[in-house]
Amino acid sequence: MKTTSTDESSAGGVTPVAPDAATLESEKESMLRQPVAVWATALACVFAFMGIGLVDPILPAIAENLDAGPSQVSLLFTSYFAVTAVMMLVTGAVSSRVGGKRTLLTGLTLIVIFAALAGTSGSVGELVAFRAGWGLGNALFVATALAVIVAVASGGRAVAIILYEAALGLGMACGPLVGAVLGDLNWRGPFFGTAVLMLIALLVLVVKLPSTPVTGERTSFAAPLRALRHGGLFGVSFSALFYNFGFFTVLAYTPFLLDSGEYGIGLVFFGWGSALAVFSVFIAPVFQNRVGAANTTMLTLCGLVAVYVLLGVFHGTPWVVTVLVVVSGALLGVNNTMYTEMAMSVSDNPQPVASAAYNFVRWMGGVIAPFASTELAEKFDPSVPYFTAAAAAVVAVTVMLFTRSAVEVHGPHAV
Template identity: 80%
Template sequence: MRQDTQEATLNGATLESEKTSMMRQPVAVWATALACVFAFMGIGLVDPILPAIAENLDAGASEVSLLFTSYFAVTAVMMLVTGAVSSRIGGKKTLLSGLALIVIFAGLAGTSNSVGELVGYRAGWGLGNALFVATALAVIVSVASGGRAVAIILYEAALGLGMAAGPLLGAALGSLNWRGPFFGTAALMLIALVVLLFKLPATPPPAEKTSLSAPLKALRHRGLFGVSFSALFYNFGFFTVLAYTPFILGFGEIGIGAVFFGWGCCLAVFSVFIAPLIQNRIGAANTTMTTLVGLLLIYVLLGVFHDTTPVVVALVVISGALLGINNTMYTEMAMSVSDAPQPVASAGYNFVRWMGGVIAPFTATKLGEGVGVSVPYYVAAVVAVLAVIVMLASRNHVEAHGPEAV
């Protein structure tokens, strides 16, 4: 009895210590996290204005979906390069370079007069995003107090807040003019650039340079390979909801923004507060697979009730909760399942998983246009099954070397 009491006291003290350390972070951590919020706004920012872009630039849904495709294609490929760049010029310079590129190309996107121009500028935006996002996680992990788990939660909180605020900002500015969200993002990222320029301490390059092939070599590890490809299939569903659903809601900018603001709020809350609780009870791999099954059911229901707007809205918001849980789980597993340095593991993992964002938007909108409105959701459900199968095959590696084993 006495031993149980002591263990309970120790566990309580540990939890209290983690809460304290999460809030007491260096200014550099909060500055980087704020910049992450602005960066992730760029993903959901275009959601409320997708129909408006299609209308103003005389384009179809699948053409407009290429805004996601070009953005994530460049982001994914450049993930293989970010480690080599960062190891030669240092994390701070890499972050600032990424932010500068986002400012430039987000501003240029607002001047576009055709979908082709806009897609091209989003590709440049993706380049800046890759340099920033891949390095930001490694910087937060290295600078934050409280360990890797606390740093990842802070990063996921920033991701969730950005994904929630993006549609809201996009709706507010997009209701005035569809170009407004792009100029707004450029202004916010310029603020982040200035803040980090002065608040983020210099991060000299490491003694050992990272090779261009290091992220691909890291993927030879069976655990990291499995987690990454399961995340690719998971992200297919994620971006089917994000990129395709605005076209079937039948709402204006404000309505779409409100729906995805609710979705993003669930994403943020569940990634930060609920994911760790479930993980502590059943483990990261089991949490991921359970949540994937829940998402599979949601995709099927979206397909069945695609023409019942209140049901679609409810399902989209609920999906945000499950997606938030899995965002945290996949990131934690990827950062701990292999013996690769964290920046290298992050680069390899992100290269694979962002391919889901490359494939899903165009595939979903094309299927919706040419085959049937409900088909993209049924395809997402099938792909979610693949994510479960791959995760199941990787569970032993995750349980032996993943977050719970660290």
């Protein structure tokens, strides 16, 4: 992550300062010394991101119980991320008018309501519709949560982003396990479980998160789209879209290949999420400090190309698929941190606006990949989704090559 002096930060400067050992140690200590509000928001983020991986172990069960095919069930992801992506465009405007805390609480309330309703679904259509409402709450919560953590955390933006990515990784890791345990009882269990967890997070934030008064400046509803006129932010976001295609191909399509029951799928994706969490928090900063954010991103994308190709070749060998899925989690963890840090630092846009613009574009990968991957497998061959993900990763690398100069001028060079 980048380190700037106080004067540079206040002036909007972004000139990186090479860290010494004392600086690195100070950042590590500051990461653990956070206000209660930061930990409360991070906990809510864990529960929110659990909701993404929670359905993984029960995808085959949903297909069986609701008499649906894999491509129909994949719409659970598509509807969720379609609404999330579009609503990212208005989160900043809403937050600037009602305040960050109210926006967070509204998002959490919607998640509680629609997660509970999803558990009552009697058809795939109902489940897809309720997941879309869930996505609305997710959009209001996730984009605002990152901005709130950045604003409240001690230690600067670099520490805040690591905390946010740690929450993401922990949620991704725990989600499949919780989904497996509750899904083993009944496929509806994970949805009711999410509603309970998010209700707990909602109550904690009502008490622990300080009020965030509305500032005099209101963010325009068009601000995120205008922010994408910045070449660096657009390039990072567009590259992240193709990167996320592979991310969600692994997450949404692979469970149908494993054929190992709720617990088997849950354990595989627990390994995947654990690798994602560890590498996003501990390994990504090391590589970034050595070779820079853009170079780390491109090298990791090249590694993902190799993993996706191998998944395509060995898709019929469960133990190989399991190993490759966990390896992909490690690589995805590195790039999650890299992309978030680059998006938040590559332009001079306000952080809530940059976050909304970036998330709008990158979540489109989550809209396209689940349905596209299952359709490709059904119409062609089970290997095709992974080869397509490899091609998407190549596009992501190419876009980053053209964006690297903007990242190196503005972006983080060191942790």
